[in-house]
Amino acid sequence: MKHNPFTSKTYQETWLKYFAKQKTNKRFQCLENLSFIKHRFLPYYINAGKNMTNGITYSVNPSKTDLKNHGVVIYDVPDYCDTSSTSKNESLKIHKVAQYKGFLADLSQVDSFEDYLQNTLNAKSRNKFRSTLKKFENCFDVTYKYYYGAIDKEDYHIMMTDFKNLVENRYGDLKIDTSLIREWPFYEELVYKMLHEKKAMIISINIAGKPISMSLGFLSETALVGAVKAFDTNYYKFNVGHIEISKFIEWCIAHNKRILDFSKGEYEYKTKWTNTKYLYNCHVVYNNSSVTSKIIGFLLVKYFELKQYLRDKKINLLVAKARFALKNIGTSKQQKLPFKIQSIQGEITNNDYQLTSLDEEVRHYPFLKRIVMDGLYQKPESYSNIKLFKSTDSIGGKPSFVVMGSKSKYLITIF
Structure with missing residues (x-):
């Protein structure tokens, strides 16, 4: 990857500031473009960025032999990174441990989104995408906003606050602990700088000016690499993630980027929209002429092979779910109450139901919004037509609601 954003001065210096405090960064002349820090306890070095990057590429200088008795770990190196020049240096050895599958969209042979759509998705998927996009844009006041280049500091702060809220809510829905929130101060400083350098961009899908889906990508000379994404699951039926990919x-294509790299991790949307697969590897680098370096290298390889074995068994996902559960012990939670949906005919009276606001009611019954949005997907019409009525008398302390539009009318009874 030419001009890799994750090996840029801005990225590495910002990462070192937040995650390597009071540590001296080190460079090895035989491993170009990379900075390293020593592991806190063990005798080896880790690349700046560690596993927070979305693809490290580097080059080897075969004429340099300054690794000595050290061991080095370079995380998340895509297999298209060419390190063949190590063959010219008998003392420098690189052992690659497969870690994740990677996916990218090669755009070099297309001139438009329609070309790519035609070449990549089958007829059924194309028709579904176009139909869902039309529903989405007809139902809501949709705008697409791109953050790229200079941005006002206050506007940036508001945008990143919205982004953080989406991330928190998304992982809360999944009941998975994520380090992203702890790392958010790093992203706030980094992305502001890299937006101005045009080495990052953020796309935001807004409804009535409010973001419901946001994604961060980093930019090289020829590629955009996806990094962080989150969306409001109330709009799940409208496939906003797929719409975001299309944008x-x-x-x-408009900015002459020949590759859209979806980065590591295998998900349904990636397999559908990409046309190229690759592997991320962990590179363990050691000096073959040093016994100490060889031992360190051997132990590191076995460690990362074990980590990958546990990852293949989904142990990492179980740990993330367990961490989420432990962190949320004792916190008050809004439970999803049982409910029933019934179509209704005829008129409703002001004696039984009064007009209310969905935004007001979701404070007490958050699941109402997903019900209304799913209903809108089934019978599309402008969201501005939808009215919500709340019962004046409650059953068992729980109200009922009538959702009324020009194409549908139904009752939501909460038990």
Whole structure:
């Protein structure tokens, strides 16, 4: 990857500031473009960025032999990174441990999004995408906003606050602990700088001016690499993640980016929208002429092989769920109450139901919004037509609601 954003001065210096405090960074002349820090306890070095990057590429200088008795770990190196020049240096050895699958969209042979759509998705998927996009844009006041280049500091703060809220809510829905929130101060400083350098961009899908889906990508000379994404699951039926991908592809083609890299991790949306697969590897680098370095290298390889074995068994996901549960012990939670949906005919009276606001009611019954949005997907019409009525008398202390639009009318009874 030419001009890799994750090996840029801005990225590495910002990462070192937040995650390597009071540590001296080190460079090895045989491993170009990278900075390293020593592991806190063990005798080896880790690349700046560690596992927070979305693809480290580097080059080897075969004429340099300054690794000595050290061991080095370089995280998340895509297998298209060429390190073949190590063959010219008998003392420098690189052992690659497969870690994650990677996916990218090669856009070099297309001139438009429609070209890519035609070449990548089958007829059924194309028709579904177009139909869902039309529903989405007809039902809501939709705008697409791209943050790229200079941005006002106050506007940036508001945008990143919205982004953080989406991330928190998304992982809360999944009941998975994420380090992203703890790392958010790093992203706030980093992304502001890299937006101004045009080495980052953020796309935001807004409804009535409010973000419901946001994604961060980093930019090289020829590629956009996806990094952080989150969306409001109330709009799940409208496939906003797929719509967001289509906008990324359009943007890449318009800005002469030949690759849209979806980075590590295997998900349904990636397999559907990409046309190229690759592997991320962990590179363990050691000096073959040093016994100490060889031992360190051997132990590191076995360690990362074990980590991958546990990852293949989904142990990492179980740990993330357990951490989430432990962190949320004792916190008050809004339970999803049982409910029933019934179609209704005829008129409702002001004696039985009064007009209310969905935004007001979701404070007490958050699941109402997903019900209304799913209903809108089934019978599309402008969201501005939808009215919500609340019963004046409650059953068992729980109200009922009538959702009324020009194409549908139904009753939500909460038990």
